[in-house]
Amino acid sequence: MNTSVRLLSAALLTGWLAFAPTGFAAAVTPGSLQLPNFDGIASKAVQTVDISLDTSLLGMAAGFMDSSKPDDAAVKEIIAGLKGVYVRSYTFNSDFQYPETDIDSVRKQLSAPGWQRLVAVHNSPDHSNVDIYICMVQGRASGLAIIASHPREFTIVNIVGSVDLQKLHQLQGKFGIPQMQLPDNKAAQNK
């Protein structure tokens, strides 16, 4: 009887550790951010993108990529090193419908050790801002964060895991990914 109870407890504990603490894991995983609840903003937005993909969902998505197709194989390679992808993007009909406090709460998390700001773009004429941060742990990139705001739009992207921007660059023009003007490493090396 005692053995059965112990075995059952061990099984439950193992199950909890394996599946339950996704929020807990997100809080302690380097490179991950605690995104605020944007439900209030979502009701005002005309277009909403709310994506939360943890390791298991990324694995599931990878399972539905056809490795024999080069484009799918490239995406599969990109997401292989990722632990999570979280995107919140809202588009509005009128200017500044979103509270800056929510964005500031995310910015505060990016001042924590490990996070480095790669790019801070503030374009006065059209009030568009883009901040790109990278989380470095022991010399390796373990997370990427993008905060892009425009009077009628704001987007927060948090990619957890090793992000290879060069591989992402190779996907331009495929799956609706825009043609990027980012310099190609090979082209830059040849110059």
Added chain:
Amino acid sequence: MSNELNDRLRAALRPVDPGESFTQGVLARIASEPSRETVSPHRAVRMRGLRWLSGALLAVVATGFLVAHQWRAQHAQQGQEARRQVLEALRLTSEKLDLAYRVVKDKERSGA
């Protein structure tokens, strides 16, 4: 001689009524012997149990197939949705990276 034999045979083979007691004896014997066709109560219970068990097994197998089919359909739907979300996330990420790059380049050009 042949006539005498003939008569004796006729006499010996003539129909004779066995009598009421013989009929009753036969009927009593039949009633006392257990019928070979009759199934014992234990066997009847066992057969009914087997019928229930096979029905239940069939229902379990059919339910299993149905659940497995639904799980596969749901799994495929979730996988396709996850794939769509990955591509949407990559699209948005690329778009914002490109926006930052373009603004930086524009500033460089205007500064130069």
